[in-house]
Amino acid sequence: MQFIENLRLAITSILANKMRSILTMLGIIIGISAVIMITTIGTSIQKTLVNTFNSMGSMNYFEVYTSWNYSEEDFGLTYTDNSEDRLSVEMLNQLVEQYPEYFYLNLSDDVGSFPLNNWKKQQISVNVSSITNFENLDDFPFVRGRGINQNDGNGLKQVMNVSTLFVEQYFPAGTNPIGQTVSTEIGDFVIVGVFELPDYYVKQMYNEGQQDIDKVTPVYIPYDTARHLLEKEQEPLYYADVYYYPEQDIDMLENLLNNYFQEIYKDKPYVQIEVFNMQSELGMINTVINVITIAISVIAAISLIVGGVGVMNIMLVSITERTKEIGVRKALGARNSAILAQFVVEAILLCLIGGIIGILLGVAGGVGIGFIAKFMVNQFYPEYAGMFKITIQPSIPAMLIAVIFSILTGVFFGYYPANKAAKLNPIDALRYD
Amino acid sequence: MNKPVIQMQNVIKRYYIGQPNELQILNGISLEIHEHEFVSIVGQSGSGKSTLMNIIGALDRPTEGTYHLNGVDVSTLDDDELSYIRNQEIGFVFQTFNLISRTNALKNVEMPMMYAGLSRKKRLERAKELLALVDMSERATHQPNELSGGQKQRVAIARAMANHPSILLADEPTGALDSKTGHKIMDLFHKLHQEEGTTIILITHSSELAEETERMITISDGNIIADTGGENNAVH
Numbered sequence: 001m002q003f004i005e006n007l008r009l010a011i012t013s014i015l016a017n018k019m020r021s022i023l024t025m026l027g028i029i030i031g032i033s034a035v036i037m038i039t040t041i042g043t044s045i046q047k048t049l050v051n052t053f054n055s056m057g058s059m060n061y062f063e064v065y066t067s068w069n070y071s072e073e074d075f076g077l078t079y080t081d082n083s084e085d086r087l088s089v090e091m092l093n094q095l096v097e098q099y100p101e102y103f104y105l106n107l108s109d110d111v112g113s114f115p116l117n118n119w120k121k122q123q124i125s126v127n128v129s130s131i132t133n134f135e136n137l138d139d140f141p142f143v144r145g146r147g148i149n150q151n152d153g154n155g156l157k158q159v160m161n162v163s164t165l166f167v168e169q170y171f172p173a174g175t176n177p178i179g180q181t182v183s184t185e186i187g188d189f190v191i192v193g194v195f196e197l198p199d200y201y202v203k204q205m206y207n208e209g210q211q212d213i214d215k216v217t218p219v220y221i222p223y224d225t226a227r228h229l230l231e232k233e234q235e236p237l238y239y240a241d242v243y244y245y246p247e248q249d250i251d252m253l254e255n256l257l258n259n260y261f262q263e264i265y266k267d268k269p270y271v272q273i274e275v276f277n278m279q280s281e282l283g284m285i286n287t288v289i290n291v292i293t294i295a296i297s298v299i300a301a302i303s304l305i306v307g308g309v310g311v312m313n314i315m316l317v318s319i320t321e322r323t324k325e326i327g328v329r330k331a332l333g334a335r336n337s338a339i340l341a342q343f344v345v346e347a348i349l350l351c352l353i354g355g356i357i358g359i360l361l362g363v364a365g366g367v368g369i370g371f372i373a374k375f376m377v378n379q380f381y382p383e384y385a386g387m388f389k390i391t392i393q394p395s396i397p398a399m400l401i402a403v404i405f406s407i408l409t410g411v412f413f414g415y416y417p418a419n420k421a422a423k424l425n426p427i428d429a430l431r432y433d
Numbered sequence: 434m435n436k437p438v439i440q441m442q443n444v445i446k447r448y449y450i451g452q453p454n455e456l457q458i459l460n461g462i463s464l465e466i467h468e469h470e471f472v473s474i475v476g477q478s479g480s481g482k483s484t485l486m487n488i489i490g491a492l493d494r495p496t497e498g499t500y501h502l503n504g505v506d507v508s509t510l511d512d513d514e515l516s517y518i519r520n521q522e523i524g525f526v527f528q529t530f531n532l533i534s535r536t537n538a539l540k541n542v543e544m545p546m547m548y549a550g551l552s553r554k555k556r557l558e559r560a561k562e563l564l565a566l567v568d569m570s571e572r573a574t575h576q577p578n579e580l581s582g583g584q585k586q587r588v589a590i591a592r593a594m595a596n597h598p599s600i601l602l603a604d605e606p607t608g609a610l611d612s613k614t615g616h617k618i619m620d621l622f623h624k625l626h627q628e629e630g631t632t633i634i635l636i637t638h639s640s641e642l643a644e645e646t647e648r649m650i651t652i653s654d655g656n657i658i659a660d661t662g663g664e665n666n667a668v669h
């Protein structure tokens with residue numbers, strides 16, 4: 001009840017000196033809006049990165065690649081790429097045999113681009129890739145048939161997965177592509193499955209307005225079949241993706257991989273296998289952004305102290321102006337605590353209004369900058385616009401902290417003046433003019 | 434004889450205690466005031482009337498001597514207890530009205546009840562009743578700066594009466610008003626005294642107004658030099 005009364009008094013007092021109140025709040029407004037704007041930008045960058053990477057497909061694999069250590073003087077001169085030093089399929093298979101609970105493989109390779117003649121004898125182009133497993137990939141939903149799997153490779157089967165776009169290019173409308181044969185330079189393949197191309201792929205690979213017939217479409221054949229047909233079964237690799245099952249400790253897996261390859265390469269100091277994981281890289285980027293955001297926020301928050309001192313100053317002025325009123329209130333029976341509460345509530349309200357205005361301005365500023373960034377990407381880098389999932393997201397925790405901080409600023413800087421008012425001797429206050 | 438409300442024994446008030454310019458304003462005042470009395474205090478300017486009034490009103494503590502209000506020794510009370518006494522037992526009426534600015538008449542009258550912790554509903558009910566008593570119902574929602582001096586003083590009197598105080602203390606309540614308006618305020622005090630049975634202590638410079646009261650105490654240089662018309666004195 002007293003609280004409502006105090007709130008009413010505080011509102012009356014703040015409204016009575018609108019201009020002065022706003023000037024008092026300015027420090028708080030600037031401090032809070034700066035913090036909110038920075039955190040909005042920080043969280044937006046993080047969200048954008050996460051969404052962009054997520055849209056590019058799953059990241060649950062390590063890129064494993066061969067890397068040579070050249071010394072300064074013989075950089076590129078004395079060393080010749082000795083294929084025996086490179087990553088081999090055997091190493092990878094053994095790795096998976098050793099840690100079947102953590103890792104699995106899905107090897108893939110570019111086979112090459114081939115021209116084909118369709119049913120109308122028009123020339124189209126396909127980009128052939130080989131892959132061990134083309135099943136259960138979130139980005140490539142199958143509309144017909146099945147994906148290529150390990151069994152196809154084991155049996156060196158000449159099967160193929162093609163896109164819906166390829167079906168349109170290659171067959172007369174209405175043909176059921178499953179079971180049809182496609183002849184290429186490296187052999188004949190039977191279509192066993194048809195998938196749809198994901199949006200990001202279409203946006204990245206094809207220009208707007210390009211004729212469907214001119215689009216080079218990707219097709220997939222089994223990895224082992226491809227190596228067999230190309231007589232490259234023994235050829236080592238430059239790199240490979242080692243997949244891991246979800247919900248694992250990525251740092252632990254990374255150590256495991258490093259140790260596994262270091263053991264194999266311990267006698268070859270000039271060459272090593274490097275391990276790279278997007279997820280842990282993203283985690284590190286996030287940490288860096290967090291640290292930067294917090295550091296800048298703390299610097300910006302220092303202006304809150306300046307704002308708080310402004311509030312304290314104006315509260316002291318306000319209390320001096322209202323000394324007589326305080327005396328009258330005491331004569332009417334107000335306890336010291338009631339006077340204290342009245343002025344603390346006023347200081348808190350002043351800071352809270354400042355804080356809320358600051359939050360609104362900060363969000364507006366952060367979101368505004370986000371939209372400008374989005375606009376610039378769309379304008380100047382339209383080819384990346386589809387890939388970058390720019391996400392503008394104000395930080396809710398930062399807003400809550402800002403509200404709490406404003407209240408604390410009010411309490412901290414309002415207490416001293418309010419206590420001074422509360423301790424006033426009633427007679428001295430009444431005599432004051 | 435009615436029961437005593439105020440009992441003072443040898444009350445002394447000094448300022449600048451321990452300093453070379455130490456001042457003794459009240460020189461051992463002994464005084465008894467009973468329920469339903471209407472007392473005026475007169476004396477020259479600077480004689481110590483307001484100082485005495487502040488002690489009676491529990492705004493100030495005596496330097497020496499004892500003061501009992503309704504049997505309670507006020508000199509032993511802490512700040513919160515004094516606030517409670519002021520809130521419940523005392524009603525102040527000031528020369529300069531001292532209404533809270535930017536707060537309408539009704540809210541001003543509600544204020545002592547707010548500090549007493551009364552519910553909104555009860556406060557509002559009583560405040561309306563009080564404004565009716567001082568004939569100010571029509572101005573209930575007016576701000577102090579929209580009221581004349583006499584009207585302000587009526588609101589102030591209504592506010593002083595809010596918590597049914599034992600004593601109404603008025604320090605030159607007509608001092609800032611013209612004599613006609615002053616008389617009307619005086620009539621209001623008479624009405625409260627008669628109809629509500631309120632004990633009233635009035636400081637005034639007007640001997641005319643002082644004559645209207647039952648008992649007149651004269652102060653000079655911090656001493657009571659005359660006390661006429663009261664119940665005790667009637668005994669002599």
Ligand SMILES: Nc1ncnc2c1ncn2[C@@H]1O[C@H](COP(=O)(O)OP(=O)(O)OP(=O)(O)O)[C@@H](O)[C@H]1O
Pocket residue numbers: 448449456458476477478479480481482483484485
């Ligand atoms: N806080 C104080 N400090 C020092 N001296 C004070 C203080 N308050 C009052 N006095 C002195 O006490 C004396 C009595 O003051 P008081 O206000 O009681 O006079 P009064 O009788 O009410 O006079 P008036 O009729 O003019 O109101 C004055 O001389 C005044 O200067």
Ligand SMILES: [Mg+2]
Pocket residue numbers: 482483484604
């Ligand atoms: Mg006086």
